[in-house]
Amino acid sequence: MSPRRAGACFAAAAAVALALVGAASAAADDVSVIVHQSRIDTRLGENIVFRAEFANHGSTATGALIAHLNVLSLRQGVEVDPEDWSTHRTRYLGTIAPGATRTITWKVHAINKGRIALYVAVLPQAGDNRPPAIGRTVQLVVAGRDTLNAGGILPLALGVPALLGLITGGMQFARRRR
Amino acid sequence: MEAAVQALPKRRTQGWAVVAEQELRDLWLGGRGLLLGLGFSVLLSIIAYLTATNQALNFLEQRESVNVTLQVAIAVGSLLALLAAADAISGERERSTLESLLLAPVSRLDLTGGKLAAALSLWLAAFVITIPYVWFLGRGVDLVGDALLVGFFVGTLLAVFLASLGIVISVFASSNRVSLSLSLFLLLAVFTPTQLPSSAQKGWAGEFLLRVNPLTAGEHYVGKIIVNGHSWSEDASWLISPIVAAPTFLALAGFVGARYIRLGRRAAE
Numbered sequence: 001m002s003p004r005r006a007g008a009c010f011a012a013a014a015a016v017a018l019a020l021v022g023a024a025s026a027a028a029d030d031v032s033v034i035v036h037q038s039r040i041d042t043r044l045g046e047n048i049v050f051r052a053e054f055a056n057h058g059s060t061a062t063g064a065l066i067a068h069l070n071v072l073s074l075r076q077g078v079e080v081d082p083e084d085w086s087t088h089r090t091r092y093l094g095t096i097a098p099g100a101t102r103t104i105t106w107k108v109h110a111i112n113k114g115r116i117a118l119y120v121a122v123l124p125q126a127g128d129n130r131p132p133a134i135g136r137t138v139q140l141v142v143a144g145r146d147t148l149n150a151g152g153i154l155p156l157a158l159g160v161p162a163l164l165g166l167i168t169g170g171m172q173f174a175r176r177r178r
Numbered sequence: 179m180e181a182a183v184q185a186l187p188k189r190r191t192q193g194w195a196v197v198a199e200q201e202l203r204d205l206w207l208g209g210r211g212l213l214l215g216l217g218f219s220v221l222l223s224i225i226a227y228l229t230a231t232n233q234a235l236n237f238l239e240q241r242e243s244v245n246v247t248l249q250v251a252i253a254v255g256s257l258l259a260l261l262a263a264a265d266a267i268s269g270e271r272e273r274s275t276l277e278s279l280l281l282a283p284v285s286r287l288d289l290t291g292g293k294l295a296a297a298l299s300l301w302l303a304a305f306v307i308t309i310p311y312v313w314f315l316g317r318g319v320d321l322v323g324d325a326l327l328v329g330f331f332v333g334t335l336l337a338v339f340l341a342s343l344g345i346v347i348s349v350f351a352s353s354n355r356v357s358l359s360l361s362l363f364l365l366l367a368v369f370t371p372t373q374l375p376s377s378a379q380k381g382w383a384g385e386f387l388l389r390v391n392p393l394t395a396g397e398h399y400v401g402k403i404i405v406n407g408h409s410w411s412e413d414a415s416w417l418i419s420p421i422v423a424a425p426t427f428l429a430l431a432g433f434v435g436a437r438y439i440r441l442g443r444r445a446a447e
Binding site: 152153154156157158160161164165167168171172175 | 207210215224226227231307
C-alpha cells in the first residue's frame with residue numbers, strides 16, 4: 001500500500017469514527033429544538049413572543065435540560081445586549097419523557113432597529129461536554145419608528161422654566177425695591 | 179373649664195396655621211421655594227425633551243416616558259420636602275432664631291406642624307410644575323388623568339414620610355450641616371435598591387427589600403399603573419409600606435417635635 005493510499009484510508013477511518021461518535025451522542029440526546037417561525041417583523045419598542053418546542057425522540061426520558069435564548073445582531077457595528085431584549089433567557093426544562101414535547105415562550109423586546117438573529121440552544125444540566133442541540137435561526141426584522149411626538153416639546157421645555165424664572169426674578173426685583 | 183377645653187383644639191389649629199403661614203411666606207416670598215421650583219422645572223424639561231426627541235431613548239413607549247418623568251418628579255419633589263424639613267429646626271437653631279420662635283405663644287406641636295406644612299408645600303409646587311410635562315407626554319393615550327392621580331397620591335405619601343423624617347432628624351441634629359447630610363444620606367440609602375441590577379431585585383429577598391422600602395414600593399406601584407395599565411387595586415399590596423410609613427413618621431415627628439425641641443445643640447439630652 002502506497003503511503004498516499006494509506007493516508008487516505010486513515011482519513012476515511014477517522015471520518016467514519018467521528019461520524020459514529022457524533023451519532024452516538026445524538027442518540028444519547030435525541031432532543032430536537034423545533035422553531036416554526038423563520039422570520040418575525042416588528043417595530044422598535046414592541047414586544048414579540050418567541051416560541052420553541054423541545055421534543056424527545058428517544059425511547060428513554062432525557063436528563064434535566066436547559067434551554068437558552070441567544071440574541072445577536074446580523075449587522076456588524078450594532079451592539080446588542082441580550083439582557084435588554086429578554087430578561088429570562090435561560091430556562092430550566094427538567095426532564096422530557098420519551099416521545100413528549102415541551103414548549104417554552106420568551107418575551108422579546110425590540111430594543112434596536114435592524115436585522116437581529118434569535119436562536120435557542122438546549123444542553124444537559126449535568127454539564128457534560130456534548131454539543132448542544134440548536135434550533136433554527138429566526139430572523140427578527142425590527143423597523144424603526146418614533147413612538148413619541150416630539151413636536152411641541154421645545155416650547156414646553158423652555159416655557160415652564162422661563163415662566164418660573166420670570167416669576168422668581170419679578171419677586172426678587174419687587175423685594176429689592178421694597 | 180369646658181369652654182377652655184373646647185377652645186384648645188381651635189387655638190391649636192390656629193397656632194399651626196400661623197406658623198405655617200409665616201413659614202410659607204419665608205419660603206415662597208423669600209424666593210427660596212421659587213428657586214428650587216425653577217431648578218426642578220429645568221430638570222423635568224431636560225428629561226421630557228430627551229424622552230421625546232432623543233433617538234436612543236425613542237423606543238420608549240409613551241407610557242414609559244410618562245412613568246420616567248413622573249417617577250423623577252416624585253423622587254425629586256420628595257427630596258425638596260425632605261431638605262426643607264431637615265432645615266426646619268436645626269436651621270433655626272443655627273441662625274439663633276429658635277429662641278424667639280419658642281417664645282411665641284404656640285405649642286411645639288403647632289410649631290412642628292407648621293414647619294412640616296411649609297416643607298410639604300414644596301412637594302405640592304413640584305407636582306403642579308409636573309402637570310404640563312405629564313400632559314404633554316401622555317396625551318393621546320388616555321393616560322394623563324390616571325398618571326396625575328396616582329402620582330399625586332403616592333408622591334404625597336412619600337413626601338409626608340420623608341418630610342417627617344427630615345423633621346425628626348432636624349430636631350436631634352447637633353448642627354444644620356449634620357441634619358442636611360444625614361437626610362441626604364438616608365435618602366440615598368432608600369434610593370439604593372433602585373440601582374441594584376435587575377437580577378438582584380428578583381427572588382424573595384429582592385422583592386422584600388423593594389416592598390419594605392416606601393420609596394421603591396411606591397415607585398413600583400406607579401409603574402404598574404402607568405406602564406402595565408393595571409387597575410389601582412391589582413398591586414395595592416405594594417402600597418402597604420408607603421401607607422404605613424407616612425402616618426407613622428408623621429406621628430413620630432409630632433411626638434419628637436412636641437417633646438424634644440431644645441434650644442441647645444444637644445437636643446436629645
